[in-house]
Amino acid sequence: TSTPTPPYLQNLNAAQRQAVETLDGPVLVLAGAGTGKTRVLTTRLAHLLITGRARPWNILAVTFTNKASREMRERVAAIIGPAAEQVWLGTFHAICVRILRRHAELVGLKSNFTILDADDQVRLLKQLIQAEGIDDKRWPARVLMGVIQRWKDRALTPDRVPAEDAMDLAGGKIAQLYRQYQERLLTLNAADFGDLMLHCVDLFQKHPEVLAEYHDRFRYMLVDEYQDTNVAQYLWLRLLAQKSKNICCVGDDDQSIYGWRGAEVGNILKFEKDFPGAAVIRLEQNYRSTPHILAAASGLIARNEGRLGKTLWTDVDAGEKVTVRGVWDGEEEARVVGEEVEALQRKDHLLAQIAVLVRAGFQTREFEERFITLGVPYRVVGGPRFYERLEIRDAIAYLRLIAQPDDDLAFERIVNTPRRGLGDATLQAAHQVARSQGTSLMVACRYLVETDELKPKPRKALGDLIRDFDRWRAELEHMPHAELAQLVLDESGYTAMWQADKSVEAPGRLENLKELVNAMQEFESLAGFLEHISLVMENAEDASIDQLSIMTLHSAKGLEFDTVFLPGWEEGVFPNQRALDESGASGLEEERRLAYVGITRARKKANISFAANRRVHGLWQSALPSRFISELPTEHVEQVTEGGLFGGAQRQTDWGAATWSGRYASNPPRESGGYFEANTAQGRRFARREAPTLEGVPYSVATNKPNAAGFQRGSRVFHQKFGMGTVRLVDADKLEIDFDKAGTKKVLATFVEKK
Ligand code: ATP
Ligand code: MG
Numbered sequence: 001t002s003t004p005t006p007p008y009l010q011n012l013n014a015a016q017r018q019a020v021e022t023l024d025g026p027v028l029v030l031a032g033a034g035t036g037k038t039r040v041l042t043t044r045l046a047h048l049l050i051t052g053r054a055r056p057w058n059i060l061a062v063t064f065t066n067k068a069s070r071e072m073r074e075r076v077a078a079i080i081g082p083a084a085e086q087v088w089l090g091t092f093h094a095i096c097v098r099i100l101r102r103h104a105e106l107v108g109l110k111s112n113f114t115i116l117d118a119d120d121q122v123r124l125l126k127q128l129i130q131a132e133g134i135d136d137k138r139w140p141a142r143v144l145m146g147v148i149q150r151w152k153d154r155a156l157t158p159d160r161v162p163a164e165d166a167m168d169l170a171g172g173k174i175a176q177l178y179r180q181y182q183e184r185l186l187t188l189n190a191a192d193f194g195d196l197m198l199h200c201v202d203l204f205q206k207h208p209e210v211l212a213e214y215h216d217r218f219r220y221m222l223v224d225e226y227q228d229t230n231v232a233q234y235l236w237l238r239l240l241a242q243k244s245k246n247i248c249c250v251g252d253d254d255q256s257i258y259g260w261r262g263a264e265v266g267n268i269l270k271f272e273k274d275f276p277g278a279a280v281i282r283l284e285q286n287y288r289s290t291p292h293i294l295a296a297a298s299g300l301i302a303r304n305e306g307r308l309g310k311t312l313w314t315d316v317d318a319g320e321k322v323t324v325r326g327v328w329d330g331e332e333e334a335r336v337v338g339e340e341v342e343a344l345q346r347k348d349h350l351l352a353q354i355a356v357l358v359r360a361g362f363q364t365r366e367f368e369e370r371f372i373t374l375g376v377p378y379r380v381v382g383g384p385r386f387y388e389r390l391e392i393r394d395a396i397a398y399l400r401l402i403a404q405p406d407d408d409l410a411f412e413r414i415v416n417t418p419r420r421g422l423g424d425a426t427l428q429a430a431h432q433v434a435r436s437q438g439t440s441l442m443v444a445c446r447y448l449v450e451t452d453e454l455k456p457k458p459r460k461a462l463g464d465l466i467r468d469f470d471r472w473r474a475e476l477e478h479m480p481h482a483e484l485a486q487l488v489l490d491e492s493g494y495t496a497m498w499q500a501d502k503s504v505e506a507p508g509r510l511e512n513l514k515e516l517v518n519a520m521q522e523f524e525s526l527a528g529f530l531e532h533i534s535l536v537m538e539n540a541e542d543a544s545i546d547q548l549s550i551m552t553l554h555s556a557k558g559l560e561f562d563t564v565f566l567p568g569w570e571e572g573v574f575p576n577q578r579a580l581d582e583s584g585a586s587g588l589e590e591e592r593r594l595a596y597v598g599i600t601r602a603r604k605k606a607n608i609s610f611a612a613n614r615r616v617h618g619l620w621q622s623a624l625p626s627r628f629i630s631e632l633p634t635e636h637v638e639q640v641t642e643g644g645l646f647g648g649a650q651r652q653t654d655w656g657a658a659t660w661s662g663r664y665a666s667n668p669p670r671e672s673g674g675y676f677e678a679n680t681a682q683g684r685r686f687a688r689r690e691a692p693t694l695e696g697v698p699y700s701v702a703t704n705k706p707n708a709a710g711f712q713r714g715s716r717v718f719h720q721k722f723g724m725g726t727v728r729l730v731d732a733d734k735l736e737i738d739f740d741k742a743g744t745k746k747v748l749a750t751f752v753e754k755k
Helices: 014-021 037-050 066-086 092-107 118-131 141-153 174-187 193-206 208-217 231-241 291-301 330-346 361-374 390-403 408-414 424-437 441-448 456-475 481-491 494-500 506-520 526-535 577-599 655-666 682-687
Strands: 027-031 059-063 088-091 220-223 247-251 279-283 322-329 354-358 378-380 548-552 561-566 602-616 619-622 637-641 650-652 716-719 723-731 734-739 743-748 752-754
Touching (some): 014 037, 014 279, 027 037, 037 059, 037 220, 037 247, 059 066, 059 092, 066 088, 088 092, 092 193, 092 208, 092 231, 118 141, 118 174, 118 408, 141 174, 141 231, 193 231, 208 231, 231 247, 291 577, 291 602, 330 361, 330 602, 361 548, 390 408, 390 456, 390 494, 390 506, 390 526, 408 441, 424 441, 424 456, 481 494, 481 506, 481 526, 494 506, 577 602, 716 734
Parallel strands (some): 027 279, 220 247, 322 602, 322 637, 354 548, 354 561, 378 548
Antiparallel strands (some): 637 650, 716 752, 723 734, 734 743
C-alpha cells in the first residue's frame, strides 16, 4: 500500500521529511544555518494543505520579517496555487494587528486605532516626562522609552513592573510614567509596536471566548526563527497552541541576535519543557555554503559558551577560502569592494547575488557613495527608508489626521507646517483645553475657536484649518484617496512651501511627495495604505532591475547570497563597543553569533575586511582588527593585503594569521594595542584626504600635510591609547614610537601629543 512520493517531498532529506510529516503535536527543528529549516516550514505548510489535514485558514505561519512572509507565500503558492492567499501568514506584529482590529473594543481601543512609530512614541513620552517635572536631559525620553519597550517585550504591564527594576530610574517615577503613557495611548486611540503583542496576549487571557475562536481557527502553527522570540511572543504562541498543540517551531540557538531587543534564547532551550511530548528534530546537512565558509563560521561560533552545539556538514566542493583583507581606511575599503563587485559583474554574476553586510547603519554611506560613483545599482535594505523622510512624514500626518481626527501627534506635527501663525501659545492653549475636557487636540481647537481665548489672527487660521479638515474628510467619501492626497497637499499649502524653498533638497522632496501619491494608488483605501506604512518597514523593492543589497547583519538573517562582503571587522565596530560595554560577556557572545550569521549568508564566497584607520565623528582613529578575525580557523582563511600598501597586491596565507592570532591568543587586543602595521605609503594617501578636525579634543593636531611637524627622533610623546613613549622614527605623518609600556608601535602623528 505504498503510494509514490509526491514531487514536493522528494526534494527533502530524511530528517527534513520527518520534520514535514510529523504533523501531530509539538515539533522543534533545531539546526544550524542553511540546513533547510525555512524550507521545511514552507513544505510543511504545503503538505498540510495537500493532504487535506487543514484548510488554508486553519494555518498560522509566523515569520520574522515581512520580506520572509512574502517569500514564503510565493513558495507555497508555487506548490499549491492561489489557496496560499488565505493562509494567515505574516510577522507577529502583522498578525496581531489583524486580530486586534477585530476585537479592539475589548482592549479599550477603536478598530481604526493608529500604530505609532518610534518618533511619535518618544515625543509622547517626552511630554509626560516634562509634565512630571522630571529633568529630561538627565532622563532622555529615548532612553526611558527603551526601558519601557524592554518591559513590554517581557510582557510586563505597568502594574507588573518589578520594583527593583524601576527604583533607580527617573527619580523612581518610571513605572508611573509607563502607566501614564499607556493611558495616553488609549485616549489617542493608538498603540505602539510592543502593545500589539501585549494587547493581544491580554485579549486572549481575559476573554476565553475570543481565544476559543482562534483555537478553532488555527489548528496548525508554524514559527520561523524561534530563537529570536521574546517573552510576550512566547506567551502569545503558547496561548494559541494550548488546545491543538500542533505547533512547529524552527530555529538555531547560534543565530539568536536580538537579545538586545528582548529576545530570549531560553525559549528555544526549554521548548521540550514548555511543550511536553515535543519531537525534536536535528538537521545536519548544510545545502547553502562551501566547506571553507562553513568551517570558518563553525570555528568562530565554537568560541561561544552555553550553546547546544551542532554538527554541520556539506557535500559540495571545497570552493574558495574566506578572504580577510586589511586596508588603509574606509574609503579604500569601499573602493576595493567596488572593484571586486565590478570584477564579478564582468564574470556575469548577478548583483542580486551580492550583499554588503554591515554591523551598523552608519556604515552604509561609504559603500552607497562608491556604488553611485561606479553606477552599480544597489538598494539599502531596511535602511533610511522612503517613508521616514521628513516630507513623507509630514504628508502622512495630514492623512492620518483625516483618517483619525483624534491623532494628536499627527495634529501637532502639522498644525503649523506650513507656517500659519499657530505657534506655541496656540498649542499650549489647545493642550490646556484638551486636558481639562479630556478630549483630543482637534476637538479642543474646535472649542477654542468658538471663544476669544486666541488672538484674532490665530483664531481665524485655526478655524480655517479645522474647516479644511472637515471638508477633506467629507471628500474622502467620493474621491479616490490618492487624488485626495494630492488635493490636501496642494490646498494645505504644503506643496507650495517646498516650491518656495530654495534649498538643494527641495526638488527631491517634491519628487518624493509625487511618489507618495503614486504609491497610494496601489492601495484600496486610505486606511489600508496607512496600515501598510506603519507595518512595512522594509524598502520598496523594484524587482525589475538587478541590484546589489546593502544591509545590516541583523536584517540579513535567513537570507542567502553567492557573494557576501563583511566590512569593518575592527574592535569597537565589530564587536560593537556599546554591546560590550552594556552587556559584557553575553554581549560579546551575541556579537559573535552575529558574525556567524554574517558568514553563513554566503553560498560561494565570504570577504571580510578591516581598515587600519577610521574617521569617527570627524576624528581619525587607528583601529585594531576585530578579535573575531583571529578566531577564524586559519586553514580556511586567506589573508590579503591591499595594493598601495606594499606597492602591489600580495596574497599570503601565513603572515597575517601568525601575527594576529599569535599575538591575540596570549594578549587580548584591547590592552595589547596590536596596531595593524602594514601601511607605508601613507604620505600619498593622506594628501588626498581632508584635514582631520579635532576641535575640542584634548590632544594636539599636527596638520593635514603629510608631515609630522615638530616631531623628531628622541621626542617624548603621549598617545591616548598607548601612553608615554619616545619617538624612534619619523616617516611623513607616521611615527614609530617606543612606548614605555606598549612596546614599539606605528601611530599617526595626529594622535600624538608632545610632552
Ligand atoms: P537559516 O538558518 O540561515 O535561516 P535555513 O536552515 O532556514 O537557514 P534554508 O534557507 O531553508 O535554510 O535553506 C538553505 C538553502 O538550502 C536554500 O537555498 C534551500 O533551498 C536549500 N536546501 C534546503 N534543503 C535542501 C535539500 N534537501 N536539497 C537541496 N537544497 C536544499
Ligand atoms: Mg531560515
